[in-house]
Amino acid sequence: MTGAAAIALTRQGLYRLGYNLLTRILPIVAGVACFNLLIMHVMTGDAADVLAGNAGGATAQELARLRHEFGLDQPFAQRFLGYLWAVLHGDLGLSQTQGVPVAGLILARLPTTFLLMGVSLTFSLLLGVGLGVLGARHPGGWTDGLVSGLILTLYAMPSFWFGLMAIVLFSVKLGWLPSGGLDSLEQVPEGWAWAADRLKHLLLPGLTLANFHIAVYARLTRGILLDIEREDFVRTLRAKGASAGRILLFHMLPNAALPILTMVGLQMAALFGGSVVVESVFGLPGLGRLILDALLSRDMTLLTGILLVSSVMVTVINLLLDLLFFLIDPRVRSGAGMSPDRLGQEGE
Amino acid sequence: MVRFPIGDDTEGLTRRGLLRGAAGLAATGLVGAGLVGAGPAGATATQADRGGTLMVTVPAEPPHLCSAFDSNMGPCLIGSKVLEGLIAFAPDLSPIPVLARSWDISDDGLTYTFALRENVLWHDGHPFTADDVVFSFREAWSVLHPFGRTAYANVVAAEAIGPHQVVFRLSAPAPYLMSYMNVFGAQVLPRHVYEGTDIRRNPANWAPVGTGPFRFVEWRHGSHVRLERNAAYWRAGLPYLDSIVFRFIPDPLARALALRSGQLHMAVSSAIAYPNLRLFDDPDRYTIDGGDGTFLFSQFLLHFNMRQPVLADRRVRLAMQAAIDRDRLLALAFAGHGKAADGPLPSTLAKFHVPATGGGYDPALSERLLDEAGLPRRVDGVRLRVALDFIDTVNIHIPEFLRQQLRQVGIRLDLRVGDLASYLRRIYTDETYDMALNTAHALPDPSLGLQRLYWSKSIVRGVPWSNGARYANPDLDRIMETAARDGDTARRWADIRQWQEIARRDLPILNLIEQQWVTVADNRVLRPSRQADGLFASYADVSLAAQATPA
Numbered sequence: 001m002t003g004a005a006a007i008a009l010t011r012q013g014l015y016r017l018g019y020n021l022l023t024r025i026l027p028i029v030a031g032v033a034c035f036n037l038l039i040m041h042v043m044t045g046d047a048a049d050v051l052a053g054n055a056g057g058a059t060a061q062e063l064a065r066l067r068h069e070f071g072l073d074q075p076f077a078q079r080f081l082g083y084l085w086a087v088l089h090g091d092l093g094l095s096q097t098q099g100v101p102v103a104g105l106i107l108a109r110l111p112t113t114f115l116l117m118g119v120s121l122t123f124s125l126l127l128g129v130g131l132g133v134l135g136a137r138h139p140g141g142w143t144d145g146l147v148s149g150l151i152l153t154l155y156a157m158p159s160f161w162f163g164l165m166a167i168v169l170f171s172v173k174l175g176w177l178p179s180g181g182l183d184s185l186e187q188v189p190e191g192w193a194w195a196a197d198r199l200k201h202l203l204l205p206g207l208t209l210a211n212f213h214i215a216v217y218a219r220l221t222r223g224i225l226l227d228i229e230r231e232d233f234v235r236t237l238r239a240k241g242a243s244a245g246r247i248l249l250f251h252m253l254p255n256a257a258l259p260i261l262t263m264v265g266l267q268m269a270a271l272f273g274g275s276v277v278v279e280s281v282f283g284l285p286g287l288g289r290l291i292l293d294a295l296l297s298r299d300m301t302l303l304t305g306i307l308l309v310s311s312v313m314v315t316v317i318n319l320l321l322d323l324l325f326f327l328i329d330p331r332v333r334s335g336a337g338m339s340p341d342r343l344g345q346e347g348e
Numbered sequence: 349m350v351r352f353p354i355g356d357d358t359e360g361l362t363r364r365g366l367l368r369g370a371a372g373l374a375a376t377g378l379v380g381a382g383l384v385g386a387g388p389a390g391a392t393a394t395q396a397d398r399g400g401t402l403m404v405t406v407p408a409e410p411p412h413l414c415s416a417f418d419s420n421m422g423p424c425l426i427g428s429k430v431l432e433g434l435i436a437f438a439p440d441l442s443p444i445p446v447l448a449r450s451w452d453i454s455d456d457g458l459t460y461t462f463a464l465r466e467n468v469l470w471h472d473g474h475p476f477t478a479d480d481v482v483f484s485f486r487e488a489w490s491v492l493h494p495f496g497r498t499a500y501a502n503v504v505a506a507e508a509i510g511p512h513q514v515v516f517r518l519s520a521p522a523p524y525l526m527s528y529m530n531v532f533g534a535q536v537l538p539r540h541v542y543e544g545t546d547i548r549r550n551p552a553n554w555a556p557v558g559t560g561p562f563r564f565v566e567w568r569h570g571s572h573v574r575l576e577r578n579a580a581y582w583r584a585g586l587p588y589l590d591s592i593v594f595r596f597i598p599d600p601l602a603r604a605l606a607l608r609s610g611q612l613h614m615a616v617s618s619a620i621a622y623p624n625l626r627l628f629d630d631p632d633r634y635t636i637d638g639g640d641g642t643f644l645f646s647q648f649l650l651h652f653n654m655r656q657p658v659l660a661d662r663r664v665r666l667a668m669q670a671a672i673d674r675d676r677l678l679a680l681a682f683a684g685h686g687k688a689a690d691g692p693l694p695s696t697l698a699k700f701h702v703p704a705t706g707g708g709y710d711p712a713l714s715e716r717l718l719d720e721a722g723l724p725r726r727v728d729g730v731r732l733r734v735a736l737d738f739i740d741t742v743n744i745h746i747p748e749f750l751r752q753q754l755r756q757v758g759i760r761l762d763l764r765v766g767d768l769a770s771y772l773r774r775i776y777t778d779e780t781y782d783m784a785l786n787t788a789h790a791l792p793d794p795s796l797g798l799q800r801l802y803w804s805k806s807i808v809r810g811v812p813w814s815n816g817a818r819y820a821n822p823d824l825d826r827i828m829e830t831a832a833r834d835g836d837t838a839r840r841w842a843d844i845r846q847w848q849e850i851a852r853r854d855l856p857i858l859n860l861i862e863q864q865w866v867t868v869a870d871n872r873v874l875r876p877s878r879q880a881d882g883l884f885a886s887y888a889d890v891s892l893a894a895q896a897t898p899a
Contacts, residue, residue, distance in 0.1 A: 043769075043770070044766065044769065044770035044773045044774060044778075045767075045768075045769025045770045045771075045772055045773035046769065046773075049768075049769050049772045049773050049777070049812065050768055050769045050772070051411075052772075052811065052812045053768055053769075053772045053812040053813065054411050054418075054420055054422075054768070055417070055418045055419070055420065055494060056418055056419030056420045056494040056495065056813060057419065057494030057495075057811060057812055057813045057814065058494065058811060058812070059808075059811065060808055060809075060810055060811055063810055063811065097411065098411075099549055105569075108569065109569075109570065160599075163602075164599075164601055164602065164605070167602065167605045167609070168605060171605065171606075171609040171611070172605055172608050172609045175609065175610070178609075178611060179602065179605050179606045179609045179611050180597055180602055180606055180611070181571065181572070181595060181611070182571060185401070185403065185572055185574070185593045185595065186401045186403055186593070186611075187401070279570075280598040280599050280602075281599045281602050282602065283571065283595065283596060283597035283598065283599075283602065283606075284570070284571070285568055285569060285570030285571035286570070289570045289598065290570065292598070293409075293570075296767050296768065296769070297411075297769070298769045
């Protein structure tokens, strides 16, 4: 590839990203805002009910004042347009129950959720692909049977139950890992000890959040490897005398990378959703718990803000993956409009 | 051994002349005897047991930490370690001095004089004075606090006489007033922090500045609150602990497992669900204690919607009462913690409680009453179909048990679970419900906690926790209103007896269980002094033993 061609390619990629951002993110913002307001509209009870209920009571005048303050007495259309207008100006508003900017509340929770997602993604990729490779080694053999059994179990197990059982085993019975929280709070470690301590706290929740996707990656990898095994180029490599490990690492797995990356894009959304449960079981101060709290307290601005931020993030991550496909895979470049989702199917 | 009253308790003794009545006597040396509990809770700290971080969990993360305008338990479970009240309560409910060193109630019950502790500092270094108390009363307790508005209704003025004396002047006697002056009902706020601000929005509600044994350090939302030792605390040499961390774990089973794995030392306010208590039945390692919530006198109850025609029939309500075996409910759903209720007042409030003569479990009577009410069994055996509303934090075994019991007499119960917001809306605004489960605190005096549940003037559409049964009885209204301002003890007690009689006869509310707030603690936790309001104890004298002490 010449220098000029590389620049042209990059420019083309950036145009593609910019176009996608505009055409996908804007409708998402409007859609999420509309959907949320609608949900909140049909849900029983509002933030004023919860505030008064949580304080042990209030007078009728106080309740009316709160509803006015939150704009709950305005017509639906006015609230919707007002919110959209503010969001387009970069303002997510004030939390109704806490009275502080929504953006700050979300920012405070993001690192925990990202960390959890990162650990979980690493777990699911390493363990999932590893299991898939193991299963594909001798299809129908005892390792394959064992792997398939394990995959099915992981697939079927609800993550909250998996989490609780993991706590029972690793924290209560064995005492190896902490049962929850983000850091040791009794004695606060510093420096490297702090980082190690943080990692220790994230192992069980990361594994719990990963368990379903470990199974997904394992199945995917196993299927792709078995397919590719029959391809001509693999037979040629074998004939040339390349070692099995070399063929697997440098020729077969790179071919499996695209569908797996596609799955990563899908998993991002699932990770946000799954974090609600995992953060509750392990008591982690992440975005998932903020969603739950916002929902229970009917904090409309907070809930909309979180859903907005997380859906925009999932979209951006997927667009970046899309760009990655575009850059690494010639088929995406030539086949106009070929989407990663279709590539995923093609791999099977 | 007896560590309370500490510091200037001698002053309390010399001021005995000021104190009148039983409350006054108990406030001095006599209290000590009642303060020492049994087991590890009764052991005291040795020098070796100073320091350490106490790890505690509570049932839910509170919305803020200030109790001066909020009657819920959540904020006070944590805030009571940072902020203080004028008094606290010994296990026998007699007042113990806290920020008030002594007090005097005039013979006509219209003047309350509190002598305040001197040389007390707020955590930011400002001196604590009578102005803080007057400010808290005028701006928070009497106007913003949902119960305070009633509790302090008869108080017309609060004045500071010098820097360390406060006088409350009343328009009519308020015999229940002293039962509410603790950190839960009369939390003293720093005037210099709150004055001129919207009290309910003041940032100090999330980072309190108090006079208590622990100062606020951080609140990591969704994770924990950290408090640390206040070296300048007015009780010399206290607190023992270096810090306290309150952890918030939403999942009840995960809370139990965290305590079991040793990551926590203590779970308060029934944070461990009843079915999980058996994880802690080893008395060599854990102490299970139901005494910390005595002051609240909480009752688990079912209220009827008196505006539903079928339920407006008294016979139907009595039939429900006769169909429910409360002793079995206690054993099955409350793991035996508490007591089967027998009326509007908990039996533990022995001063006022009149034992019930009837109203026990009697399914045959229940069926007879339903027949009389014109509700015969239809072909499918069902007489009546009603819905029961409850909040999702209620142990599901309770409504399930009620459904089974009522089915025996031909009443079909539809269970409707909701989160707090939808429950409040259905009960108090939409009024689209038949029956609802709820927990109500009677508090040490029925005028404080119970009146709002029976009083027709607290039927206010849209207001949570008002008179949910929508019950109105002019006779009972009059009796309750008289009881709330009668200085004559004998006459007042007669009124309260009659109140119980009417409530039992009309039965707008079916009291099911006298609830306990269970504390589960590792035996390393030493809590020498016990309080009736132990949930809101300051933890100044709590310590962590280096080794677990056998019970």
